[in-house]
Amino acid sequence: MSADGWSSVLVLGGIRSGKSAFAEALVAGAASVRYVATAVGGEEDPEWRARIETHQRRRPQSWTTEETGADP
Numbered sequence: 001m002s003a004d005g006w007s008s009v010l011v012l013g014g015i016r017s018g019k020s021a022f023a024e025a026l027v028a029g030a031a032s033v034r035y036v037a038t039a040v041g042g043e044e045d046p047e048w049r050a051r052i053e054t055h056q057r058r059r060p061q062s063w064t065t066e067e068t069g070a071d072p
Contacts, residue, residue, distance in 0.1 A: 033063040
């Protein structure tokens, strides 16, 4: 994945801290990405649902995405 030989990266942080954008930038040039999305809910909250959809649209089609919800 990188010149340092990383094969896995876990990015942690607070709510709306930019974790997703930071993690996506780290792997932008990677040939293969497995993205684990852990967001839960949204069915009853239009703003949250819109944020999840924005994240989904931002991911390249070549990435494998695991939508895990509450059970990562």
